[in-house]
Amino acid sequence: MSTVAPAIRGDVAPSSRPELRISDIEVLQIDDGGVMMMVVVHTDGGVFGVGEVGLRSRQLASRGAIEHFKPLLLGQDPFRTEHLWQVMARSGFYPADRALMSAISAIDIALWDIKGKALGLPIYELLGGAARDRVQCYRHIVGNNDAQLIESAHAALEEGWTVVRFGVPSEGNIIDSRRATRSSIQSCEALRSEFGDRIDMILDVHTRLDLGDATNLCRELEPVDMYFVEDPLRWENTTIYDTLRQRTTVPLAAGEHAASKWDIRHLIENDAVDFARFDLCIVGGLTEAKKIAGWCETHHIRTATHNPLGPIATAASFQLNLTLPAFGIQEQYQIPGTRVNDVFPVQMHMDGEWMLPTSAPGLGLEVDLDAARAHRAEIVPMPELRRPDGSVANW
Ligand SMILES: O=C(O)[C@@H](O)[C@H](O)[C@H](O)CO
Numbered sequence: 001m002s003t004v005a006p007a008i009r010g011d012v013a014p015s016s017r018p019e020l021r022i023s024d025i026e027v028l029q030i031d032d033g034g035v036m037m038m039v040v041v042h043t044d045g046g047v048f049g050v051g052e053v054g055l056r057s058r059q060l061a062s063r064g065a066i067e068h069f070k071p072l073l074l075g076q077d078p079f080r081t082e083h084l085w086q087v088m089a090r091s092g093f094y095p096a097d098r099a100l101m102s103a104i105s106a107i108d109i110a111l112w113d114i115k116g117k118a119l120g121l122p123i124y125e126l127l128g129g130a131a132r133d134r135v136q137c138y139r140h141i142v143g144n145n146d147a148q149l150i151e152s153a154h155a156a157l158e159e160g161w162t163v164v165r166f167g168v169p170s171e172g173n174i175i176d177s178r179r180a181t182r183s184s185i186q187s188c189e190a191l192r193s194e195f196g197d198r199i200d201m202i203l204d205v206h207t208r209l210d211l212g213d214a215t216n217l218c219r220e221l222e223p224v225d226m227y228f229v230e231d232p233l234r235w236e237n238t239t240i241y242d243t244l245r246q247r248t249t250v251p252l253a254a255g256e257h258a259a260s261k262w263d264i265r266h267l268i269e270n271d272a273v274d275f276a277r278f279d280l281c282i283v284g285g286l287t288e289a290k291k292i293a294g295w296c297e298t299h300h301i302r303t304a305t306h307n308p309l310g311p312i313a314t315a316a317s318f319q320l321n322l323t324l325p326a327f328g329i330q331e332q333y334q335i336p337g338t339r340v341n342d343v344f345p346v347q348m349h350m351d352g353e354w355m356l357p358t359s360a361p362g363l364g365l366e367v368d369l370d371a372a373r374a375h376r377a378e379i380v381p382m383p384e385l386r387r388p389d390g391s392v393a394n395w
């Protein structure tokens, strides 16, 4: 006896999916202490979404990229995030670099924001729902010497933070890598002896060292029990991390420079880092970051999303991080509610070091477009960093 499959019925109830079309793309430059490039994707239904360009240098290149993408996007269905990502990333034949990908990131995040707002759901619900109750964040501490760093860390601890980040020092716009290495080791040791196990530390080397100094630094920091050492080496050749990895047991983190899943691929496939620091606003938006995070999960690499940016980048990171099994920690440089409150009267919610979910749709932000349009911040070049001999170093 054969069983007959039931016929597919053609009279199912129609879905309540809104039919929207992209009607305009607006680029705004907002003063948030630096220049935040915000992208607004408008639809014919009145719903709009916002995204942020991750590059904070040479942003005119990203602005130009958005001009290239605009005719490809006008009239399109904003719900087709994967398809539109492919259209943008592959439209020019040559792979999108990070200036183009930062533009794609901003547009992609805006499209997810539109979808969430149009459906009345937070983005994390669209990405699989909350995999945790709250998201742990780390903040930056500052100081030109150990005493100032310790003071800054005390203030952070009092506000409920337990993981703090500081950078390898320069002297003005000069970096002497030997001195910077020794001084960073000393600072980490000083903080550990001041706070014992009440604190976790991240040292951001900012891609400033060569392999030899990076090796010394990492090995000396092994007994200090670092949360991670970030970007000890330049990004251009990520295979160099394999060598550093063999030389030290200190947890390593890199990835804020990655312009796509392919760009970060070597580090993940070779287990060369413990934390992947891709930036949602550089690497290709929520669409690309979600894929990379899945790949991290297969390697037991944890995510530590790069986020020295504005409220949109924070919101996008948070919406994703809430859903990720492989989540590690979220960088939080701009504390929500302390900047650009005129443009973003509602931002992410925090309790100490924890970022908390709400049921607000899309990114969960409220955006005042008139306030944003009033900003008109001018793009300025990033400062330069030099070696003592006058040669160029990485800022
Ligand atoms: O990890 C970080 O937040 C830093 O590397 C920032 O991206 C950098 O200072 C921006 O200029």
Ligand SMILES: [Mg+2]
Residues within 6 Å of the ligand: 204, 206, 230, 231, 256
């Ligand atoms: Mg960094």
